[in-house]
Amino acid sequence: MKVISVVGARPNFMKVAPFIHNINKNNKELIAKGQEPIAHILVHTGQHYDDRMSKAFFKALNIPDADINLGIGSGTHAEQVGLSMIELEKVFIRENPDWVVIYGDVNATMAATVTAKKLHIKVCHVEAGLRSGDMKMPEEINRLVTDCLSDLLLVPDRLSIENLKKEGVSELKIKFVGNIMIDTLEENREKASALSIENIIKENQIVTRHESPITNHQRFALMTLHRPSNVDDENVLKALTHFIMDEVSKEVPVIWSIHPRTEKQLKAFGLWDRLILSENIYLVHPLDYHSMLKLNMQASIMLTDSGGLQEECTVLGTPCLTMRWNTERPITLREHGGASVLVGNNIERIRKEFFDTLQQERKPERPELWDGNTAKRCLDAILDYRSE
Ligand code: UD1
DSSP states (O other): OEEEEEEOSHHHHHHHHHHHHHHHHHHHHHHHTTOOOOEEEEEEOOSSOSIIIIIHHHHHTTOOOOSEEOOOOSOOHHHHHHHHHHHHHHHHHHHOOSEEEEETTSHHHHHHHHHHHHTTOEEEEETOOOOOOOTTSHHHHHHHHHHHHOSEEEESSHHHHHHHHHTTOOGGGEEEOOOHHHHHHHHHHHHHHTSOHHHHHHHHBSSOOOSOOOOTTSOOEEEEEOOHHHHSSHHHHHHHHHHIIIIIHHHSOEEEEEOHHHHHHHHHTTOHHHHHHOTTEEEEOSOOHHHHHHHHHHOSEEEEOOHHHHHHHHHHTOOEEEOSSOOSOGGGBGGGTOSEEEOTTOHHHHHHHHHHHHTOOOOOOOOTTOSSOHHHHHHHHHHTOOOO
């Protein structure tokens, strides 16, 4: 059997890692039995290309170098998807795989799905069935297109099964496998735990600060922001940044991991110069996997618009304010037992929840099948697949 995995952006990397490790493990058993191993080809579209956004994750998570890098780089959505499709078509025709496996909801996910289906290649979607209902989110369009074309839909939770059934997807195509990102979290917990927060800040800070950095025992807030809805609108980004500088950092030190898009916008809107001089705010470059995990394990509160961090906060129990009005991951919300609450980007609402949430204790939760064994169930689902 020949399988091609297609990845493109940072959130794909922690999902493909356990899948590849599982294929390697399975291949050892097949070879020992004298059987043909699975041939796996890793294709990176090159959407994320900075070392900190891509290479660092391959290294830290023991992902082999991509067999093929399409080098598409940044651009508009149509440019990213269009260029990826043109290049992926050549790869798929040349390699003629039995399966194309795609992860999550980034542009590479949709580009690979459409290209593979038009060549009559079977598609397996890992992390299928998530829906935010927000058609202004590029990822929601990627999810809808991907799920309606995929042959095998591997879902992280039971709510996602219902979403797919409502859209008329045959139940025979859906398999409940759990959350593959939690496999990566469990595999790397111990290594992350041994890191020092002081060193993480020192090694990653954007501006050298002379006051003593946060130690492993201190309280702090951890923050990330990258959604276009939060960082591309000047009024929204201004209000959020002022709230962090004028209120949050007066309560607790803030570690803010800055996404390249956010850095660009903070500079464009004239917010950067004051932010980098703000006391009690530590601006750091995009962090490697273990550093982020360590900070998440110790943070008193997370402020984020990332879906993946919402999930990790649920398992680690970090009280989390999700700076969005909706989520495709309702299982991470407090009403479903998770650690997160939706606060959108309205400062009144964020302020109220921030002060309430800061008082909360950590409360780790483990949604059904978020047990570290999802990659095995994904591979088994592909191996057991029988078309209708
Ligand atoms: C992409 C995903 C999003 C995911 C996010 C995680 C889609 C539609 N979006 O959004 O779902 O949550 O990744 O980061 O696929 N840039 C660099 N270096 C890089 C990559 C990007 O400087 O390595 C800059 C570019 O100027 C680019 C901007 O960041 O224009 C945004 O990058 P882009 O790939 O368009 O989307 P993300 O916002 O990262």
